[in-house]
Amino acid sequence: MKTGEELQEKTIMKKGEAIMTNSKSESGITLIALVITIILLLILATISIAMVTGDNGIIKTAREAQIETTQGAEKEQIGLAYNAVVTTKYATASYDASKGFNAAELQEELTKQKAEATATDDTTVGVIRISFTKSKNVYKLDTKKGTIEGPITLEDTDTNTNTNTNTTD
Numbered sequence: 414m415k416t417g418e419e420l421q422e423k424t425i426m427k428k429g430e431a432i433m434t435n436s437k438s439e440s441g442i443t444l445i446a447l448v449i450t451i452i453l454l455l456i457l458a459t460i461s462i463a464m465v466t467g468d469n470g471i472i473k474t475a476r477e478a479q480i481e482t483t484q485g486a487e488k489e490q491i492g493l494a495y496n497a498v499v500t501t502k503y504a505t506a507s508y509d510a511s512k513g514f515n516a517a518e519l520q521e522e523l524t525k526q527k528a529e530a531t532a533t534d535d536t537t538v539g540v541i542r543i544s545f546t547k548s549k550n551v552y553k554l555d556t557k558k559g560t561i562e563g564p565i566t567l568e569d570t571d572t573n574t575n576t577n578t579n580t581t582d
């Protein structure tokens with residue numbers, strides 16, 4: 414017959430084996446969980462990188478928004494200068510809509526606005542070309558109609574292929 418101590422040791426031994434058995438199976442599950450977690454993280458990283466750098470990614474969208482904001486601000490400056498010249502000419506009863514006005518008058522208003530732009534008379538009568546120093550954008554202002562065309566490239570200066578036109582009246 415076994416003594417109490419032997420039974421106690423045998424029970425402890427069995428418990429130890431049970432604990433060892435459980436820890437082995439738990440470490441296997443932990444390893445599988447770790448591998449699955451790593452795979453999921455890699456998939457999420459791939460998706461995130463694609464969203465940031467892809468064709469419709471955050472970076473490209475931000476650049477396009479920056480360009481559109483710059484162009485909008487430049488067109489607003491041209492429109493404000495145009496309206497200031499026309500208002501001044503109306504106030505002095507010297508405005509003839511059929512003739513428009515010249516680049517020097519618009520340049521004076523652009524300078525008052527502290528716009529980094531240069532206004533020059535275009536080859537077309539009643540059209541002024543406005544070049545912005547910082548962005549290198551060029552616009553055409555029809556002083557008779559009050560429309561802004563652009564931004565235009567050097568190829569577009571002789572042909573009116575750009576359809577991006579705004580009315581400032």
